[in-house]
Amino acid sequence: MNSAIKTLFQHQHGFIISQIMFTASELGVFDLLKSAKLLNAKTIAERLGTSPTGMEKLLDACVGFKFLRVERKENEGLYGNTDLADLCLAKSSPKSQYHFMKLHSEYIYENMHYLLNAVREGKNQSELIHGISANHIFDVLSRSEEDLQRFSTAMDDAWSLHGREVMSAFDLSNFPLVCDVGGAGGTLAKECISLYPKSTVTILDLPKVVERAKKRFVSSEECRIAFQEGDFFKDPVPEADLYILSRVLYDWDDETCAQLLTKLHKACRPGGGVLISETILSEDRTGPLEAHLYSMMVMVFTEGKVRTASEYNGLLSAAGFKDIQVKKRSIYDAILGRK
Numbered sequence: 001m002n003s004a005i006k007t008l009f010q011h012q013h014g015f016i017i018s019q020i021m022f023t024a025s026e027l028g029v030f031d032l033l034k035s036a037k038l039l040n041a042k043t044i045a046e047r048l049g050t051s052p053t054g055m056e057k058l059l060d061a062c063v064g065f066k067f068l069r070v071e072r073k074e075n076e077g078l079y080g081n082t083d084l085a086d087l088c089l090a091k092s093s094p095k096s097q098y099h100f101m102k103l104h105s106e107y108i109y110e111n112m113h114y115l116l117n118a119v120r121e122g123k124n125q126s127e128l129i130h131g132i133s134a135n136h137i138f139d140v141l142s143r144s145e146e147d148l149q150r151f152s153t154a155m156d157d158a159w160s161l162h163g164r165e166v167m168s169a170f171d172l173s174n175f176p177l178v179c180d181v182g183g184a185g186g187t188l189a190k191e192c193i194s195l196y197p198k199s200t201v202t203i204l205d206l207p208k209v210v211e212r213a214k215k216r217f218v219s220s221e222e223c224r225i226a227f228q229e230g231d232f233f234k235d236p237v238p239e240a241d242l243y244i245l246s247r248v249l250y251d252w253d254d255e256t257c258a259q260l261l262t263k264l265h266k267a268c269r270p271g272g273g274v275l276i277s278e279t280i281l282s283e284d285r286t287g288p289l290e291a292h293l294y295s296m297m298v299m300v301f302t303e304g305k306v307r308t309a310s311e312y313n314g315l316l317s318a319a320g321f322k323d324i325q326v327k328k329r330s331i332y333d334a335i336l337g338r339k
């Protein structure tokens with residue numbers, strides 16, 4: 001019982017943990033310690049322009065949550081990064097999760113209090129949050145250059161960390177022509193071309209998203225990554241051997257997913273397939289916890305839902321895909337269906 005009560009207390013304060021992590025990342029603590037190794041609180045505060053007392057408390061909390069480590073020498077604490085901080089919390093790390101944290105801190109957190117309404121009403125709270133219906137949520141997320149940047153960089157962060165394990169869950173080398181449907185900033189597409197030297201990828205996304213993504217590509221990637229602006233419900237989708245749908249279906253209800261999957265099945269070359277990447281709910285719906293977190297989030301913001309492997313199986317089969325295989329991965333799982 002004691003440990004359950006401790007867990008209760010930690011969950012009650014869970015949002016403070018994410019604020020500790022985000023604040024230290026935003027201030028640049030993890031970047032400073034990545035290059036400077038061990039420093040005392042006073043020096044860190046001076047270099048980052050904060051109060052020494054505030055910084056010391058923040059650093060101690062980061063040690064408590066294992067974002068940092070501390071060595072005590074002659075009554076003084078010397079703080080250094082943990083491996084996790086070097087890899088994911090320093091903004092300068094290629095696998096940094098800073099933008100993902102920022103999206104959660106500035107947008108998801110403040111709107112999650114609508115969960116109560118969402119459960120009561122059984123529908124998303126898009127109208128209350130944005131003043132418009134859920135169909136246009138992506139217009140909202142890209143309303144200004146700043147909003148689009150925040151959303152796209154957050155999406156990319158996840159794939160810089162998890163992209164490789166998802167793209168290597170199945171051998172995709174026999175699918176040379178790939179279309180990443182709702183491919184956003186293209187980080188997963190980059191992972192695809194680096195793993196599969198014969199593949200080229202077309203990123204299909206809404207015009208504003210594509211316009212921004214294009215600017216971020218260097219010329220060496222350009223010849224193997226193409227872009228197509230369009231609405232995947234209304235406009236034709238390019239012919240491909242493989243369609244990637246990563247974190248797309250959880251935004252839509254079953255009927256809309258069926259419509260999109262059927263359209264992809266028609267456009268798919270013979271012998272081709274579709275690769276879905278989502279966090280899959282276990283068949284008994286008890287976990288994993290990441291799936292429950294996404295389930296609550298999509299309930300507040302979208303018309304979609306988090307699904308079990310059998311539910312994805314059902315959607316894919318109804319659209320005509322067969323030989324459906326599922327591979328569980330650390331956070332985002334992979335499902336492959338063949339035409």
Ligand SMILES: C[S@@+](CC[C@H](N)C(=O)[O-])C[C@H]1O[C@@H](n2cnc3c(N)ncnc32)[C@H](O)[C@@H]1O
Pocket residue numbers: 138155156159181182183184185204205206209230231232233245246247248251
């Ligand atoms: C949750 S994001 C996922 C992005 C990306 N696949 C990933 O996993 O990082 C959903 C993406 O679908 C795009 N999208 C939503 N509705 C769309 C539509 N009707 N046509 C084309 N793209 C759309 C959004 O712009 C966004 O980039």
